[in-house]
Amino acid sequence: MRLRLDKLISNMGVGSRNEIKKDAKKGLITVNDEVEKNTARIVDSEKDVIKYNGEIIEYREFIYIIMNKPSGVISATEDSQHETVIDLIDDYYKFFKPAPIGRLDKDTEGLLILSNDGQFNHELTSPKKNIPKTYYVELEEEIEENYFKVFEKGIKLLPEDIITKPAKIVDLTEKSCELTIYEGKFHQVKRMFEKVGNSVTYLKRIKMGDFELPKELELGEYRELTEEEIRILKAEDNI
Structure with a gap:
């Protein structure tokens, strides 16, 4: 990425632009091992080696x-x-x-x-992406046979007045399961189970798409x- 020298350094939290400008005049900033006092200089974050007070500044835009x-x-x-x-x-x-x-x-x-x-x-x-999200769910009551078809068909939620997209239940024990949904409505998992007369006692998201929570x-x-x-x-x- 090409950007101003002072912006690159300040974006990494090293100091304010005024502080950087003052330090540049003191010769504390180098670009490719050459002192650079012009903080408005355009540099390439991927090619140029920037040092501030002897420390290499590695630019990152995203985390x-x-x-x-x-x-x-x-x-x-x-x-x-x-x-x-x-x-x-x-x-x-x-x-x-x-x-x-x-x-x-x-x-x-x-x-x-x-x-x-x-x-x-x-x-x-x-x-629009329909990225599935999978949860580990513990319930107050036992999982009933009709849950599977009801969740797959979709459950009406109010006040949004929507039908949830088909969801998949994989039962693990009588009172625990993995539930995969394709939306993220407010309290959705809890509300879906409430609709079938059950209550969620513990809820943990374990997967988004193919990406699993690291063990x-x-x-x-x-x-x-x-x-x-x-x-x-x-x-x-x-x-």
Whole structure:
């Protein structure tokens, strides 16, 4: 990416443009090992080697994070009353202003992706993409035989007055299952089970498309997605 030298450095959270300009005059900035005092110079983030006070500045435009969201935390960028998923990440990542892709209810755990790539976020949540989301569900009552056909046919939700897209249940025990849905309506999984006279006691998202929550990621932990994982997700939504 080609951009101004001061913008590249400031975008990485090193300092303000005024501070960078002053330091450039002191000879603290080099481009390809040559002192550069003109902070308006256009540089190539992929080709030029930028050093600020002797440290190489590696430019990044986007970040992609996978989190195993814990219960009690809301899927939002900020909230005056509740802890958010952004509160759980390091200040380094906060600088990039990532946002959760889609939402998980406060008491729902599991797979949550955060990114500042707006296009990526949009494509993963677009209803037109029909990206499946799979949840592990524990229920108060036993799973009845009619659930399978009812969920596959679709359930009417109010006040939206919509019929959910065909959903798939895979029963694991008498009171637990995996449920795959293709939307993300407010409290959708809980409301679907309420419609058949049951109650969700525990809910965890374990999969988006073909991308599964990494087994080694403990509850409340997060890490950056690998390049391969990003490719899987982008292939899923055809970005």
